[in-house]
Amino acid sequence: xxxxxxxxxxxxxxxxxxxxxxxxxxxxxxxxxxxxxxxxxxxxxxxxxxxxxxxxxxxxxxxxxxxxxxxxxxxxxxxxxxxxxxxxxxxxxxxxxxxxxxxxxxxxxxxxxx
Amino acid sequence: xxxxxxxxxxxxxxxxxxxxxxxxxxxxxxxxxxxxxxxxxxxxxxxxxxxxxxxxxxxxxxxxxxxxxxxxxxxxxxxxxxxxxxxxxxxxxxxxxxxxxxxxxxxxxxxxxx
Numbered sequence: 001x002x003x004x005x006x007x008x009x010x011x012x013x014x015x016x017x018x019x020x021x022x023x024x025x026x027x028x029x030x031x032x033x034x035x036x037x038x039x040x041x042x043x044x045x046x047x048x049x050x051x052x053x054x055x056x057x058x059x060x061x062x063x064x065x066x067x068x069x070x071x072x073x074x075x076x077x078x079x080x081x082x083x084x085x086x087x088x089x090x091x092x093x094x095x096x097x098x099x100x101x102x103x104x105x106x107x108x109x110x111x112x113x114x
Numbered sequence: 115x116x117x118x119x120x121x122x123x124x125x126x127x128x129x130x131x132x133x134x135x136x137x138x139x140x141x142x143x144x145x146x147x148x149x150x151x152x153x154x155x156x157x158x159x160x161x162x163x164x165x166x167x168x169x170x171x172x173x174x175x176x177x178x179x180x181x182x183x184x185x186x187x188x189x190x191x192x193x194x195x196x197x198x199x200x201x202x203x204x205x206x207x208x209x210x211x212x213x214x215x216x217x218x219x220x221x222x223x224x225x226x227x228x
Contacts, residue, residue: 043221
């Protein structure tokens with residue numbers, strides 16, 4: 001069975017500092033991994049995905065994520081945080097279990113302080 | 115393009131009442147999904163439709179029914195609402211069955227059952 005864990009409910013970072021939001025996964029077969037962001041009272045927006053190839057994936061708004069197969073992790077990173085990055089971030093894994101399904105993590109709330 | 119639209123945005127129901135949540139997408143996507151979002155639990159899949167004319171149960175289908183009216187529209191019905199169905203409901207779509215496709219989300223419906 002596939003699963004996703006986001007070990008931190010909340011991450012606090014000062015504006016201008018680097019940020020990391022952690023995600024680990026469990027899936028049989030090749031992992032297909034996604035990050036989404038949710039701003040208040042909005043739906044989720046796609047940020048980036050790992051399907052195959054380079055372990056460092058670049059996405060929207062300056063975000064990137066590092067795929068590490070041995071640690072089964074897919075951490076979201078940004079070199080310099082902005083106050084406007086404050087939001088709820090979801091990691092997701094997509095796999096096939098009798099049909100293609102996406103499993104979402106519980107979410108990590110990011111606070112960026114000015 | 116409007117993307118994925120949902121109606122209504124907010125709804126309050128009494129226990130036992132019924133209602134239908136509407137979802138439409140104008141991106142010519144084949145697959146559509148209904149999720150519920152509860153604090154600390156991420157998104158859980160209620161039902162999905164891999165293509166027009168097909169629907170399948172997700173992780174938490176009890177108490178819900180769906181209709182894929184045409185390629186654009188996918189509705190979610192609560193026949194007899196219960197307080198446990200108080201949640202935020204999101205509709206999503208993606209291009210098709212391929213494992214690599216990201217999902218596009220609507221703005222959500224906030225439902226309260228008293």
